[in-house]
Amino acid sequence: MHDDDLDFQDLSKFKKKEKEKFFPFTSIVGQQAMKKGLILVAANPRISSLIIVGENGTGKITAAQGIQAFLPIIEVTSDCLTNCDPRDRMFQCTDCTASGGVDGVNDDEMIEIKTPFIQLPVGVSKERVLGTFEKDGTFVPGIVAIANRGYILLERVNLHDADMVKTLLDIRDIGIHNLQVDDNNYRHPAQFSIIATYSPSEGKLDEELIKRFQLMVNTRSLKDIEERIEIVRRVEAFKEDPEDSLEKSRREEDGLRALIINSRRLLKRADIPSKSMNAIIEVLKAHEMDEPHLRDAMVEGVKANTVINDSVWASIEDVAEVVDMVMGHRIGKELES
Ligand SMILES: [Zn+2]
Numbered sequence: 153m154h155d156d157d158l159d160f161q162d163l164s165k166f167k168k169k170e171k172e173k174f175f176p177f178t179s180i181v182g183q184q185a186m187k188k189g190l191i192l193v194a195a196n197p198r199i200s201s202l203i204i205v206g207e208n209g210t211g212k213i214t215a216a217q218g219i220q221a222f223l224p225i226i227e228v229t230s231d232c233l234t235n236c237d238p239r240d241r242m243f244q245c246t247d248c249t250a251s252g253g254v255d256g257v258n259d260d261e262m263i264e265i266k267t268p269f270i271q272l273p274v275g276v277s278k279e280r281v282l283g284t285f286e287k288d289g290t291f292v293p294g295i296v297a298i299a300n301r302g303y304i305l306l307e308r309v310n311l312h313d314a315d316m317v318k319t320l321l322d323i324r325d326i327g328i329h330n331l332q333v334d335d336n337n338y339r340h341p342a343q344f345s346i347i348a349t350y351s352p353s354e355g356k357l358d359e360e361l362i363k364r365f366q367l368m369v370n371t372r373s374l375k376d377i378e379e380r381i382e383i384v385r386r387v388e389a390f391k392e393d394p395e396d397s398l399e400k401s402r403r404e405e406d407g408l409r410a411l412i413i414n415s416r417r418l419l420k421r422a423d424i425p426s427k428s429m430n431a432i433i434e435v436l437k438a439h440e441m442d443e444p445h446l447r448d449a450m451v452e453g454v455k456a457n458t459v460i461n462d463s464v465w466a467s468i469e470d471v472a473e474v475v476d477m478v479m480g481h482r483i484g485k486e487l488e489s
Pocket residue numbers: 229232233234235236244245246247248249
């Protein structure tokens with residue numbers, strides 16, 4: 153085992169047997185940048201994508217899976233296959249539109265579900281990702297449909313088919329997926345966030361593909377012996393008694409859940425005053441990158457940073473705290489910290 157491989161790898165094997173129990177996010181030692189990136193994505197679902205770059209054993213996958221514990225409950229239309237938001241007039245699937253859209257939904261036709269969180273299997277078929285139709289023309293939703301208003305995790309993104317990753321990013325950019333097979337057609341919202349993990353030592357990933365992700369954060373290999381011992385201790389304790397570990401971290405996990413719920417509530421009112429907007433534009437112009445998609449990335453990241461600080465007015469500090477996540481992978485900053 154490589155010197156930097158901590159026990160997190162061991163943990164991911166263990167979790168396959170204990171599917172429902174995830175190592176608590178708040179028990180991950182250090183890795184503040186990674187945790188921050190994930191909290192921003194959980195707080196603001198309009199952040200379309202985040203890539204976590206760092207060596208094996210730094211808890212990337214554990215942390216990404218860990219956010220499931222504090223994602224909120226969402227309301228969906230009960231007979232909708234694609235988690236349409238019953239109150240969203242802009243985005244409704246073919247079936248919801250046919251039954252009257254927002255005006256066709258009564259309160260008793262709404263149900264609450266956990267925010268979808270889907271780990272994309274490596275080598276998954278195109279039909280499974282995009283959806284398909286049965287012989288009689290019935291729409292069979294793909295991952296881009298059932299992940300609507302949720303998250304898609306691409307563990308070890310370099311192992312996935314690059315075209316598939318590009319397709320997912322393309323669909324997310326549009327926010328709508330139009331599935332057309334022969335004479336069959338189905339249209340549905342596809343507003344998921346993509347979270348990818350990548351270890352540069354496991355293989356190369358096209359730089360242009362990395363730049364497609366709105367935000368990037370790095371993990372660092374822990375050199376501090378005390379931090380390493382603490383990680384091993386926590387991981388061992390979790391393996392021995394997951395319930396006990398979860399109980400001990402319950403307060404912190406509950407705190408994070410409350411933060412995410414509060415953030416999403418504030419997000420509707422979050423605004424970027426002109427002083428902060430000018431700071432965003434100045435940063436982009438300084439790098440000759442004042443492009444609409446990068447403004448979007450900055451705006452959504454800054455709004456997320458604002459609401460997790462219990463505010464609705466983005467400050468210059470909010471801009472400063474997000475700049476590296478948006479620009480780091482675009483200005484050739486070392487991917488490994
Ligand atoms: Zn629908």
